[in-house]
Amino acid sequence: MSTNLEIKNLQAKVNDKQILFGANLNISGGEIHVIMGPNGTGKSTFASVIMGDSHFTVIGGDIVLNGESILNNTVDERARKGIFLAMQYPMTVSGVTNSNFIKAAVQAVQGQTVSVTKFMKDLDIAVNKLEMDRNLPYRYLNDGFSGGEKKRNEILQMLMLKPKIIILDEIDSGLDVDALKVVGKAIKEAVNLNTAVLIITHYQKILDYVKPTHVHIMIDGNIVLNGGVDLLTRIDKEGFDFIKIKQNKSHATKKIK
């Protein structure tokens, strides 16, 4: 059975302020979804809530992974079930080397000890693939990394952990053109029948390398429009205004009724 993540009518709040108002999404293995939308509409919150960030409280709806609700699972349990979130702002942890951390994470996800030689070999391959500085795995986790290095490091973790649902929160910010190409290629290769990707972005540049299968527009904590690649060209030309106008109209008609 291929992987499936279903988000039903998701509502969430932070400090008594509701941010998500009933978002729906269905992602299956092999698909690449993109969520776009203006700033501050709840895209990152949506990603964090799926991951299980305790800052946010779910007040309605459900998140179902392969037929099983994960709403009651903690962050680490969700990660072990195969959900991965590449963060918009990865944390810095000094004193913990990158390779040590990734090894601990791989062991946690696989639920067994990993042989050091095999791990180092895999890590080496992944580092080469991402054209990263060879010393990067031995430096402290994100400590003194440039913005681009941090984002690449998130992708390195993704390659090593082999998750089922990959959520990339603005992975393209801070990456230069060449890095974008490398990262895009790595993401594309990661997708298979068991792996699905959800990309949250403002820029269409990365989508030149990772062709999405589904495009969604999020406005005011809700996914208001679903479509294919053609939606991207329209956003490129007209911005998000056409959707906002459309929404206002529908609100207006509702009120008249």
Place this chain on the structure above:
Amino acid sequence: MINYKNSTDFLNLKKCSADTILDLPYVNFENSLKKVDFINKYSKKASKNISNYKKRLLIKYKKYTNIIVLLEGEILLNNLDKTLVDCEVNTLQDNNPDTNLIELLKSKSENKMQAHLKANLNSVLLLKFKKSAIIDTPLLIVVATINDLSHYMQIVLEQNSCVKIIEKLENAGTSFINANTNINLDENSNLEYVRIEKSNKNSFIYSSISGNVNANASLKYSYADLNDSNVCCNTNINLMGELAYADINCVILSALKEQHMHLMQIEHFAKCTIGAINNHAVANDQSEIYIEGVGKINKGMAGSDSNQQTKVISLRDTATVTAKPFLFIDEFDVKAGHGVAVGQLDQQEIYYLMSRGLTKEDAQKLIIQGFLKPIADNIFIKEVGKEFKRLVEKKLNY
């Protein structure tokens, strides 16, 4: 065999010190502490059989080379490398004691603990490294006890010598340990000294480390307080010659209801001297940590640099942490700085690590290991480094 320990001269000197204990004050930062009469409260004086412990120590340490194991003042293992021909080792078992030791016994005591040490002195280790001795292989010294211990250790480095020493202080059962270490670095010498203390529950340990660093000499001192008992530690380094350098790195871990009190002081007595203090502490349960850091630059000591950083993680709301950084500067042309940070583990960091599949406990463990890494990296004997990690994990109840 006649040894100094049994000589009437030694016994008389001890008696003189014992007479002065009552009139003397406690250590110099006593005002900040809860008034506890360490000596009467913890001193046991009962003697227990050491034969089983002896066997355990022999098994544990026989695989090491370049090691001295001292059990209640007697050398149990002395496995010195050939390179250590440049090192003179002296204990109370020797017939002719070192002149420094007699001087110490005759000198006037500054405080109660010093007088108590002299009055009950039962363990002595004097190490003297000869001029230009360069010793690559680190030396491991284990000081062990079951009963009450009054231990005096002296490390003397003559000119141009370069040495690495790790000292481990450990005990079995409950003991009252009063340990005094005196370091003297001559011109141009270089000492890397690691001290790891691990005493049992219900023991008490008072350590006093004093050092004189002369011109162009450098002291890199790393200290790990992994004691399961109450601790009072007094570190006092004097920079005596131009361009003298001292760096203190300290780890303090406390758990349960322990009290750990530390004074770290570096005093500048010469121009262009550099002193740095770095403290890392983790307080758990209902324990209490008190750290006082003092950087003192005396008048006329221009071009000196005094710096101190204290970072403390408090794992529970019930733990008490007091950190006081002091700078006493009596000269204009100097650099000085201090900083203290006390806080809980960063929840965002924990969330980040957990989002990769680590449990909360594993995430905390990794962050604390990272926090203590700068000190763990200073431990230059691999096996001891591993043991340090193991002890840290055990202490913090992972």
